[in-house]
Amino acid sequence: MKDSLVDYIFLSREISLPLQALQIISERISFSQVMNFSETKFKKLLTNLKEREKILIRKIDERVKFFAKNKNSDVLGRIKKDLQICEKNDIKCLSYFDSDFPQLLKSIRKPPKFIFMRGEFKLADEKAVAIIGTRTPTKYGSKMAKLVAKRFSELGFTIVSGFARGIDTLAMKSALDNGGRAIGVIASGILNLYPKENEVLVSKLVNNGALISERFPLKSVNKISLQIRNRITSGIGLGNIFVEGTKFSGTKWQFKFGREQGKPAIAVEPINLDSEQSFIPKWIINEKNGYKISTIEDIDYIAEMLMEEYVCRKRKHLKKNKPISKQTSVLKY
Incomplete structure (x- = not known):
């Protein structure tokens, strides 16, 4: 199980970052690196994504507080446990950016950020x-x-x-x-x-x-x-x-x-x-x-x-x- 997948699920599902923001993080930084950000640095990231990249991110302060409170909490443990269950039962977890993710799903409005298969x-x-x-x-x-x-x-x-x-x-x-x-x-x-x-x-x-x-x-x-x-x-x-x-x-x-x-x-x-x-x-x-x-x-x-x-x-x-x-x-x- 890759820690980067755990980090991706946390940022995509728990923080609910838009796919466009997740793609920029994937290509210019990394999910694992973002998880080590301080509260101040994470707020700067979201603000720049909104103002410079024109990505619609609502309630930045609320997202930042949730990030700071939960990035080292039981939430990550729950995600890891779910992925361990997947591994034991031959279930794949595919992120939107995975090469095996169905291409037709990528083109729809509000595509899933990840799927289990x-x-x-x-x-x-x-x-x-x-x-x-x-x-x-x-x-x-x-x-x-x-x-x-x-x-x-x-x-x-x-x-x-x-x-x-x-x-x-x-x-x-x-x-x-x-x-x-x-x-x-x-x-x-x-x-x-x-x-x-x-x-x-x-x-x-x-x-x-x-x-x-x-x-x-x-x-x-x-x-x-x-x-x-x-x-x-x-x-x-x-x-x-x-x-x-x-x-x-x-x-x-x-x-x-x-x-x-x-x-x-x-x-x-x-x-x-x-x-x-x-x-x-x-x-x-x-x-x-x-x-x-x-x-x-x-x-x-x-x-x-x-x-x-x-x-x-x-x-x-x-x-x-x-x-x-x-x-x-x-x-x-």
């Missing part, structure tokens, strides 16, 4: 699509979730889901059963799996994809984590496919984050328009101008569209991926 995220997984939906699907919804996931797997796409009961699990299992890859993004810690019944899928999943979480390994699920994990599920995929959901469905969060990220919204066309589970597909198709899937041919068309999106995003990433200049020290203003 079992399994492996391969370069081929950048060609992925998210399939999500209700926890209580109809027979038609279940059939279509399996069919859509199978076809996209055959076309070489990795299937991403929120690992929830119902549509998410059916899509992920279909991909794995048909020789494809899958990525499950969970709202709990990896060692406190939610839902528990999906424990039987973990072994096959980590051997043919990955299990990802933003929460520390033993953390339990909560309402907020269920909502914000959707930005990761959407962020990894090139587009979001919705298979059933009522007007109160949590899949609306997936749509919200997908729209912010510029991801296409696609819905499986319902056959029973009176079913309460048809609300989300109808809403996306009729009110949000989303694409629809009715047949196998539609899946192939959507796949071609997503591949065009994939090529465009790769080009944008190559243009955008420019390092911050290392010539100026933020401590010498």
Whole structure:
């Protein structure tokens, strides 16, 4: 376990420094060096990052006081303990700046500063699509979730889901059963799996994809984590496919984050328009101008569209991926 990772987690999670500030520290100083700063020197650093680098850092005095009080406290010990648990259970902790961190996640609004992962995220997984939906699907919804996931797997796409009961699990299992890859993004810690019944899928999943979480390994699920994990599920995929959901469905969060990220919204066309589970597909198709899937041919068309999106995003990433200049020290203003 590297002490620099402990320091990074402390500065990113506990002090909540913006990613732009963390990147400058990474390239011009070091996280370990900053942890040895005095209260005065840390305040000077944050002030310079705000005034000279134009990085939005609110409540500097509060952050400085917390830093001085906790940099040698039990907070660091807790972080170290969590990372030791990760090591013992073959869980990787990847920072935003790690080379193995999923590239598509780096481009979204408010990307995670670090993630926990079992399994492996391969370069081929950048060609992925998210399939999500209700926890209580109809027979038609279940059939279509399996069919859509199978076809996209055959076309070489990795299937991403929120690992929830119902549509998410059916899509992920279909991909794995048909020789494809899958990525499950969970709202709990990896060692406190939610839902528990999906424990039987973990072994096959980590051997043919990955299990990802933003929460520390033993953390339990909560309402907020269920909502914000959707930005990761959407962020990894090139587009979001919705298979059933009522007007109160949590899949609306997936749509919200997908729209912010510029991801296409696609819905499986319902056959029973009176079913309460048809609300989300109808809403996306009729009110949000989303694409629809009715047949196998539609899946192939959507796949071609997503591949065009994939090529465009790769080009944008190559243009955008420019390092911050290392010539100026933020401590010498």
